[in-house]
Amino acid sequence: MNxxxxxxxxxxxPNQNVDRVGRLLVIDDRIAAIDPSDGDIPTDCQHINAxxxxxxxxxxxxxxxxxxxxxxxxETIQSGSHAAxxxxxxxxxxxxxxxxxxxxxxxVEFVRQKAAVSRGARVHVIGCLSKGRRGEQMAELGLLAQxxxxxxxxxxxxxxxxxxxxRALEYCRMFDLPVFDRPEVPGLAEGGVMHDGQVSxxxxxxxxxxxxxxxxxxxxVRLAEATSGRLHVGPLSTMGAVDLLRRxxxxxxxxxxxxxxxxxxxxxxxxxxxxxxxxVRPPLRSPRHVEVLCQAVADGTIDAIQSGHMPRxxxxxMNDLDQAPFxxxxxxxALATVITHLILPGIIDWPTAIDRLSAAPARIAGVPxxxxxxxxxxxxxxxxxxxxxxxxxxxxxxxxxxxxxxxxKLTGVVSHAMVSGEMRYHRNADVQHLA
Amino acid sequence: MSEPPTFxxxxxxxxxxxxxxxxxxxxLESLSASEIRTLLDVAQQMKELTGGCRRKVQLLAGKTCxxxxxxxxxxxxxxxxxAAKRLGADTVEFGSSGSSVAKGETFVDTAxxxxxxxxxxxxTRHSTPGTPHLLSRELECCIINAGDGPxxxxxxxxxxxxxxxxxxxxxxxxxxxxxxxxxxxxxxRSNIWGLSKLGAHVIxxxxxxLVSDRWEELGFEVAHNLDDILPRCDVLNLLRVQFERQNxxxxxxxxxYANLYAMDVDRMRRAKDDILIMAPGPINRGVEITPxxxxxxHSVILEQVNNGLAVRMAALWLLAGADERERGITx
Numbered sequence: 001m002n003x004x005x006x007x008x009x010x011x012x013x014p015n016q017n018v019d020r021v022g023r024l025l026v027i028d029d030r031i032a033a034i035d036p037s038d039g040d041i042p043t044d045c046q047h048i049n050a051x052x053x054x055x056x057x058x059x060x061x062x063x064x065x066x067x068x069x070x071x072x073x074x075e076t077i078q079s080g081s082h083a084a085x086x087x088x089x090x091x092x093x094x095x096x097x098x099x100x101x102x103x104x105x106x107x108v109e110f111v112r113q114k115a116a117v118s119r120g121a122r123v124h125v126i127g128c129l130s131k132g133r134r135g136e137q138m139a140e141l142g143l144l145a146q147x148x149x150x151x152x153x154x155x156x157x158x159x160x161x162x163x164x165x166x167r168a169l170e171y172c173r174m175f176d177l178p179v180f181d182r183p184e185v186p187g188l189a190e191g192g193v194m195h196d197g198q199v200s201x202x203x204x205x206x207x208x209x210x211x212x213x214x215x216x217x218x219x220x221v222r223l224a225e226a227t228s229g230r231l232h233v234g235p236l237s238t239m240g241a242v243d244l245l246r247r248x249x250x251x252x253x254x255x256x257x258x259x260x261x262x263x264x265x266x267x268x269x270x271x272x273x274x275x276x277x278x279x280v281r282p283p284l285r286s287p288r289h290v291e292v293l294c295q296a297v298a299d300g301t302i303d304a305i306q307s308g309h310m311p312r313x314x315x316x317x318m319n320d321l322d323q324a325p326f327x328x329x330x331x332x333x334a335l336a337t338v339i340t341h342l343i344l345p346g347i348i349d350w351p352t353a354i355d356r357l358s359a360a361p362a363r364i365a366g367v368p369x370x371x372x373x374x375x376x377x378x379x380x381x382x383x384x385x386x387x388x389x390x391x392x393x394x395x396x397x398x399x400x401x402x403x404x405x406x407x408x409k410l411t412g413v414v415s416h417a418m419v420s421g422e423m424r425y426h427r428n429a430d431v432q433h434l435a
Numbered sequence: 436m437s438e439p440p441t442f443x444x445x446x447x448x449x450x451x452x453x454x455x456x457x458x459x460x461x462x463l464e465s466l467s468a469s470e471i472r473t474l475l476d477v478a479q480q481m482k483e484l485t486g487g488c489r490r491k492v493q494l495l496a497g498k499t500c501x502x503x504x505x506x507x508x509x510x511x512x513x514x515x516x517x518a519a520k521r522l523g524a525d526t527v528e529f530g531s532s533g534s535s536v537a538k539g540e541t542f543v544d545t546a547x548x549x550x551x552x553x554x555x556x557x558x559t560r561h562s563t564p565g566t567p568h569l570l571s572r573e574l575e576c577c578i579i580n581a582g583d584g585p586x587x588x589x590x591x592x593x594x595x596x597x598x599x600x601x602x603x604x605x606x607x608x609x610x611x612x613x614x615x616x617x618x619x620x621x622x623x624r625s626n627i628w629g630l631s632k633l634g635a636h637v638i639x640x641x642x643x644x645l646v647s648d649r650w651e652e653l654g655f656e657v658a659h660n661l662d663d664i665l666p667r668c669d670v671l672n673l674l675r676v677q678f679e680r681q682n683x684x685x686x687x688x689x690x691x692y693a694n695l696y697a698m699d700v701d702r703m704r705r706a707k708d709d710i711l712i713m714a715p716g717p718i719n720r721g722v723e724i725t726p727x728x729x730x731x732x733h734s735v736i737l738e739q740v741n742n743g744l745a746v747r748m749a750a751l752w753l754l755a756g757a758d759e760r761e762r763g764i765t766x
Contacts, residue, residue: 198652204583204585204624205565274568318541322562323563
């Protein structure tokens with residue numbers, strides 16, 4: 001029997017409305033108890049002193065690119081799933097943007113097997129929505145679902161085919177699985193490298209206009225309403241999208257949304273450096289949008305925060321803004337960015353943060369985790385919320401060293417990450433993370 | 436051609452301005468008004484020293500200027516080469532086609548290779564904004580932006596300023612309209628910053644698809660009707676329509692554009708008597724400007740070309756001087 005008692009930490013589990021200092025007992029792969037009586041604690045139990053730390057359900061990322069197979073120069077399942085753990089994500093939904101793409105049961109199986117032997121974060125698969133991610137025909141969604149896909153999307157590629165989007169939302173109802181879309185009307189965004197605004201005008205850089213995202217969100221939510229399909233849109237970046245969501249959610253449309261941490265704190269002004277590390281998608285918008293997005297996270301209009309991890313190799317990013325691809329490494333900075341820019345300034349509290357990063361993603365994707373209920377799989381993290389550090393991407397576990405948070409001061413680190421009761425990441429131990 | 440005028444100035448009379456610090460000329464937006472004035476003053480001196488940019492003065496002998504052009508250019512490239520040669524420097528030419536860039540090398544690597552050959556300045560033109568800024572971070576030598584996509588073309592802005600100053604003496608109280616494809620024009624941006632810093636009133640004029648309202652948010656007057664603003668203008672700078680930088684058609688036809696915005700004899704009658712007509716070239720005769728106006732008495736287009744040599748000489752000399760000072764070399 002494997003027993004771990006995490007004691008004296010502040011246990012935050014928004015699903016059970018728990019936010020208090022206490023003891024969390026894990027036996028084997030399950031949560032055994034919160035605040036067990038002394039008699040219930042096994043004698044050979046391992047003790048972890050979490051005094052001054054936060055104990056929370058492991059974070060769940062609604063969409064990270066892991067790039068394997070086919071783009072191992074950017075990231076592998078091994079490196080990506082361990083980067084995730086170091087960032088507090090005990091589960092990651094991986095995007096279908098591999099080569100070959102994940103549009104067959106065999107491809108789903110490949111990712112699941114690779115993830116199993118990597119022993120990092122759990123990896124759930126987002127299957128392709130369209131065959132070959134070409135946006136023409138539906139992929140074999142039923143077979144992908146049988147193989148274990150938990151959602152369908154061609155993300156991060158935008159879905160430009162309206163009819164396909166509608167059919168997929170309709171068809172997926174029989175599996176009760178969600179369709180994810182990164183909303184963008186490509187025709188309005190062609191050639192754009194940054195937010196279309198005053199800064200892009202001054203710099204002479206092609207813009208990605210906000211209406212490109214707004215229109216796509218409008219299309220998506222109307223189609224979700226018409227089909228009663230399960231829709232998730234994100235990551236979002238515009239106040240127009242937030243405004244639309246707020247209105248349709250009031251009407252009871254089944255739609256959820258997410259945003260990336262960097263879009264909650266950084267603005268298009270960063271592009272003045274002309275550095276490709278700020279070339280991310282969705283783009284860093286103007287401060288007005290950033291402010292509205294933060295409010296939307298606080299009031300729940302935006303349900304979840306996702307990393308937006310889009311790893312690209314150093315060679316690809318070391319280029320001018322037209323040539324360099326969109327992309328960033330964000331698994332290892334997401335939580336600290338939320339702590340630094342949302343929790344510390346008082347925009348959201350800890351339970352809300354854990355909801356947006358863990359409980360809500362579990363609900364949206366229908367994957368295990370997201371709470372510390374007795375009997376749940378023990379995916380648990382311990383966070384040191386006061387540790388100050390400066391982001392140095394060269395120290396990332398991820399193979400991608402391009403980050404818009406580069407050189408910024410952040411607060412908060414993950415000290416432990418446990419998957420199914422197994423301590424797979426321990427910040428101060430040298431051994432665990434790339435065993 | 437008339438006889439070259441005679442000048443009193445000698446190379447010895449040229450004193451390096453103590454306040455000049457910059458080793459790169461990347462844009463005019465980041466320059467102060469006094470830095471821009473220094474560049475114009477030195478350009479004027481260079482013009483006089485070289486007998487109207489025609490004589491050689493050995494101010495930069497032994498130095499090498501590399502032209503690294505990733506976009507086609509005839510006039511700017513030759514103007515930089517001539518400017519370097521007038522000051523006694525050697526020049527070396529690199530282009531994108533046929534070079535290693537065509538073989539897949541990144542432009543930073545190409546630039547580093549050229550630097551390793553021992554050059555003092557890299558003059559660069561590229562279709563992507565910010566590439567000179569990127570080079571200035573990666574390379575040791577002086578970088579001059581000869582046009583980075585639609586962003587800036589600082590020496591073009593400076594030569595336009597110099598031309599205006601030669602005719603008007605100062606910028607306070609002057610109204611200068613930039614007409615045409617403002618959103619996609621590097622010349623427009625360099626003019627906008629340079630003119631406004633020196634005190635001129637700037638109007639940007641063209642159809643809304645080429646002149647964003649955001650220019651107004653940035654503090655410049657936006658006009659869509661040339662005839663409305665024409666009587667107020669002291670200077671008109673007629674920019675070329677950047678057909679190659681358009682994603683979508685910004686106006687129905689060239690015919691319609693010319694009708695609305697081309698400077699022709701009829702519009703000249705309604706302009707101020709002493710209006711200056713400028714164009715950065717290459718001009719599309721019949722689109723932005725009719726031949727009668729381009730070759731007319733108000734046109735200073737060819738003076739602009741000559742002043743281009745002067746400002747480029749000034750830029751080369753000032754950057755090299757700051758570079759030597761930074762590296763502790765005293766000449």
